[in-house]
Amino acid sequence: MRTLILSALLLGSSALSSMAAGPDAVELAGLYYYAEQKQEDRLAAETNRLRLKYPDFVVPADVYAPAARQMxxxxxxxxxxxxDFVGIDAEIGRKRVESPEWSPSEDFSGKLARRKQRVEMTAATARKDWMGVIEAAGTLDPSSETEVDLVWMLLDAYAETGARDALTGAYRGLLFREGDKRLPDVQILTTMKKSTRDFSSEEVRxxxxxxxxxxxxxxGLQxxxxDLTRKDVAGFNADEKRQTPVAEGEVAVLRTTAEKDGRLEDLSLLGWYDLKLKAPESAERWFKAALAKRRDEENAKGFYLSLAAQNRQEEAYAVAxxxxxxxxDDPEFLMNALSLRFSRPxxxxxxxRTVTAYSNAILSTSNADHAEILAWYAYNARQYDAARAWFGKSLDWESAxxxxxxxxxxxxxxxxxKDYAALEAEYRDVxxxxxxxxKVAVAPKGEKRSVAVEMPTAAATAPGGTGYLAHFKAKRFGAxxxxxxxxxxxxxxxADxxxxxxxxxxxxxxxxxxxNAFEAALGNARTQQDAAYGAALALLRGRLTDDAEAMVSMYPLSVKRDREVxxxxxxxxxxxxxxHKQYRRVLDALxxxxxxxxxxxDLSQLRGWSYxxxxDRGQAQAVFARLNMHLYDPAAARGLAVSSTR
Structure with a gap:
């Protein structure tokens, strides 16, 4: 349980000093510039902006005076x-060549620093460089910052990096301002909405x-x-051990909203909620409504389970x-859904299509029980070669x-x-x-089934367990x-x-x-994704980085595998x-x-040395200081010392 909750920290906030009565020199700089450039429309817009922010604002009398600009x-x-920050640096350099004593005005320098901060934070947020967002934020103060969207970026960065204390402090700074510094209602609402992601429902309430x-x-907070009700229902659905439902008053509001708005996520949430509460009739209705909006695997699973729970097996099988x-993509679920056709005479x-899908699911999970079901299905259909293969496979996975x-x-x-005698010799005493x-069993009667039951991979291993799959499982890779x-x-x-x-x-x-072996398996749709994954790993071990990237770009992997590669x-x-001393590329890759x-x-150290x-000693120092705070490391300490030396 968290030791500090949002509300407890928020209650400790004190009154803040009142906001300044008018704009400072930095904010006025733009006004003077537009006047000097005779951009009357921009001047009017800037004047209106300042009046909205400072109701008593009066345009300075000297706004058009040449003396208003000192440079x-x-x-x-x-x-x-x-x-164009590069262009600004170049222009400043040119001016200093002409006049070494010259430097930009404080107005321009201050406004430029803020613009750079915004650009850096926005760019880092776009590429999900959360440490970059925190570093770019610098001394930004959530309790007084007027550009609230910058603080929202910082909230995202703290949440993604797990900086709980900093996250809570930032929320406190935004929500519990007093007097003139209190946020407008619309910004409070947006901030509260974000907080539902980062704190428990109890804390947010x-x-x-x-x-x-x-x-x-x-x-406005309704x-x-x-959203908190949605979070509570989702938490109940996800926790297998939890049996106490969400308060019915809460859920009733969500049900009414789902009936009215038909939001797909709400329909799905309520379907799984009712299914867990053992109300399959209600769950069926929600899942059916969700599937009417969009074909979706998870909602189809819920629909299948709702029908099966009502013993409507034929309808459930039709969904499967x-x-x-x-x-x-979920072979365990598919096996159970299709097994009805194979387990009952x-x-x-x-x-x-069904036989092939069932067979592939069995092989991908090495499920002995379902292999046995398919083997008896083949045997009773008088498809004895297939029965032999599947009985051998089930026995290889688990003896019975x-x-x-x-x-x-x-x-x-x-x-x-001969094979029968070898099998009897092996298992007679067992x-x-x-x-x-x-020896007295009668052969099955009836017509042979029209659809052949085949093994998608090579023939099953021999009774002694000497096939290639048995060798692979026993780590006898050469054999x-x-x-x-x-x-x-x-x-x-x-291909398998x-x-x-x-x-x-x-x-x-x-x-x-x-x-070479993996690439030979790429042509088969069933093995393609596994083969692409294996080929990418082989290429990466050989340091063929570009080839590995080309492989996963051509043959998309699952989310988890793609992230790993x-x-x-x-x-x-x-x-x-x-x-190769290409330090900007280092940072891009990191x-x-x-x-x-x-x-x-170790990668953060690489980041620090690249800065x-x-x-960029400031960034380097920040990286090494952060590393040194969490865990003392001689290399990080050395980096901190070097980057701190001017």
Missing amino acids: DEGVLWALYEKN KAMRLVATSPALQA PVEL QDYIEEFS DQPDADV PVRVKGLALSLLRLGEK YPEIWTEI CIKDISAMEARGAAS AMLIKGWCHLELGRLAEAR RAEIYWQRARSAFD NARASLVAEPA YHLG
Whole structure:
């Protein structure tokens, strides 16, 4: 449990000094510039802006007087309007060559520093460089900052980096200002809405009670209250151990809103909520409404489960078939959804698409129970070769007497006396009770099923467990490769076998061979994603960074795998750039990596030294100081010492 909650910290805020009565010199600088340039429309707009901010503001009498400007900064202001900071530096340098004693006015320097800060924070936010946002914010004070959107950027950065104390302090500074510095209601509402992401519902509600000082603001906070209900319902749905539901008064408001607005996220939330509460009829209604808006895998799963919970198995099975491609991403769910067709004798024959999907799901999960179900399905259909393969596979994954019995019966029906004898010799002492039953068992009757039950990968392993999959599972990588190579020589190596061959070569450090095997499996839709992932890893281990990036760009991976591969790509690029003294490229690569995964200390050191070599000692010092605060490290301490020396 957090030791400090938002409301407790907020209550400790003290009164702040009142806001200045009028604009300072920095704010007036633009007014003088527009007057000097005779840009009357810009002058009028700036005047209106200042009057909105300072109701008693009067335009200075000398605004058009030549004495109002002590130096010609017209070019600088023009470049300022374009955010051309390089051009500004060049112009300042040119002026100093002409007049060494000259320096920009305090008005311009102050306004330029703020504009640079905004540009840097906005750019860092866009690329999700959260440490960059914090560093660019510098001494920005949430309790007095007038440009509130800058503080909102800082809130995002604190939230993403886990800086809880700083995050809470920033919220306190925004929400609990007093007097003239109190935020307008619209900004309070936006800030409260953001807080629902960062704090518990209880903490946010306590803060809401403190800031909602008017009926108008209380009414405006109703959407925030609804967001908190959504958060509470989502938390209940996600917590498997939690059984106490959300207060019905809260949920009733969400139900009414969902009925009225039909927001997809609300329909889905309520569907899973009612399903967990064992109200499948209500859940079915929500999921059906959600699917009417958009075809979606998760809502289809909820719809299937709602129907199954009502024992409407045929309707549930129809949903599984309709979403068979989407459910393939979750083979465990797909197996259970399709197994009805294979586990009960009163069911119609499964079609080719269903058999293939079920088979692939079984192989991807190595599920012995479902392999056994499919094996008996094939056996009773008098497809004895397929039955032999699937019984062998289920036995390879998990031994059981019924699986040995099924394999033995399949061998008998095929007339494979030698293999039957070897199987009996191996298992007679393990399962002695099954052999008498096997010898008197009657062959299945009825017509052979029209759809063949095939093994998508190579033939099942022999009863002794000596196939390539058995070798792979036992980490006998050399033997695994030898078996698959023999299959290749016969022209019988499947895409699945080539995928396994790639992993074996990779485990043995044979990078070129691994790459070749993985690329051979890229042409099959079922193995393509795994093959692309394996090929990318092989390329990265060989430091072929660009080739690895091309691979994952051509063959998209899952979100988790893509993040893993790209993080390694950016790390290799950062290391290479540092070795070649290309320090700006180092920072670009590290920033890209930090948008994907957390940055460890060794990479932060690389960041600090890159800033140092680029001459940005302030940034370098900030990085090394942060490292030194969390964990003393001689390298970080040395970096801090060097970057602090002028």
